[in-house]
Amino acid sequence: MIQEYIVPEEFSGVRIDKFLSESCPLQSRSFLQKLLKSELVDVNGKTVKSSYKVSAGETVSFEVPEAVEAEITAQEMPLDILYEDQDVILINKPKGMVVHPAAGHYEGTLVNGLMHHCRDQLSGINGVMRPGIVHRIDMDTTGVIIACKNDLAHNSIAEQLKVHSITRKYYAVVFGNLPDDEGTVKAPIGRHPTDRKKMSVISKNGKDAVTHYRVLERFRGYTYVECRLETGRTHQIRVHMASIGHPLLGDQVYGPAKQPFRLNGQTLHAGVLGFIHPRTGEYMEFSAPLPDYFEELLTKLRRLT
Template identity: 65%
Template sequence: MENINEYIIGDENKNVRIDVFLSDVNKEVTRSHIKKLIDDEQVTVNGKTVKPSYKLNIGDKVKIIIPEPKELEINPLDYPLDIIYEDEDILIVNKEKGMVVHPAPGHYDDTLVNAIMHHCKDNLSGINGELRPGIVHRIDRDTSGILVICKNDMAHNNIAAQLKEHSIKRRYYAIVCGNIKEDEGTVDAPIGRNPNDRKKMQANVKNGRHAVTHFKVLERFGNYTYVECELETGRTHQIRVHMKLIGHPLLGDSVYGAHKSPFKLEGQTLHAGVLGFIHPRTGEYVEFKADLPEYFEKLIKILRNKTNN
């Protein structure tokens, strides 16, 4: 059954974008889902449809219809998962490089979601809709590493709230081009869609969203640097965009990199290595780690040998 929520706007929400307001008051629904509902005309202001960028006025009557999640129409895939931890609420997996997280055009039957559906059967949250059961956050296709899958809506709501508060620890490992002179630093630059290419993200664009990445140098290899990046926020392509911004794009990144990699790589050299959060049921802090993939370890050895010889 669909949910219908109505609000009357007060002083505190004057001039707030409607998509921002609705994602704040409907914490179980992602902002991207809110935008889709607005585009699908499931949101009205004073009885009229609006755009996601509409800014609220005092006294506006806002109505949102949140349809019941559709029955899943994606096929389970019998595929071996690298499971780090599992209980009744969450599943922690180490996603391999090259695997898409959730179904999308061109990938409807070979994604992580398909494999998770086979493993978990019907025990997945349905908040993010029919194509993203259990998915509360994601990493890019060519990024390897750790993800938490939610088995029920309670866990999904809880972890989504922690993501929104930026309280989840997310630590990544990357090899970037060039020699970073500083031992550590912070990139604080908003990120939004590239106005000239909607498939790309860009730093410091108009209406970009707040984004902060902390980095620390782990090892230097002359023309390359091995770094640890910790996310304070979690924007699309955040590390890739921020490292490009400071002149050190990720090695192998065909989208944001300056030139072709001299090594045989499929996409950026980026691994989600650490994930820590408050467990939704126990209330205790838990932290999980995923070892670097084999290709990444081999590449470090190659670079180390070239540097020392």
């Protein structure tokens, strides 16, 4: 599909790479840079480089190649199954596992494992890339995640997520000592204005987000907390805790790059998930024990106190 843009007066004299990033918000900067480097961007029919400065009235055009959906294969892998029936399956996800395939991660994801374990019994509402997936947790976050085996279950769990009736409790270690034993962070979350890979607490174009936290244990320079999600925005706990000056220990995206412990990613564990079963109407709640690295970290922190 060919996309064309007429350069308005206010962009006259601007580099074409900047003009494209401003004019094509749905395309990533890296994608646009690749087009320029591959000499696939034309101005009035002539190929230009990224340093080219556009003039008012010029026609900038490029072709967006049709997306080719990768073939996702079933893979046999060990799954820590907490519960399973004909409608749902709950997994205790390990650290480092990506939930569903995406660019750069087409194998070794939870979806690959579910496809092997459940065969063709996964809901198809979210498409071939995310069969059964109704919510997700970050790659380096551990703990409970639910997948749906049919569309009835998927619609039910999705609706419960939408109305915030699902119980979701996470456990985290944050930098510093929180002034209060309990609190609530209520701040909208949206895409970071300058770093597209990050989320941030913003008011413009942000979506409502609410996190309730409770102090479980205090250490010298750190606090062990329980966070209960009322909403489920991308990176919500990580962004909210960082916004109040207490980023998660090990989180190099929203927190300090350096910390005295050998951690691989944020210290965050999805410990409890509760929901109304889509078929029986019964409330069910499941928990996943803290992973070994988390328990070992708590032991070290207690020795330092």
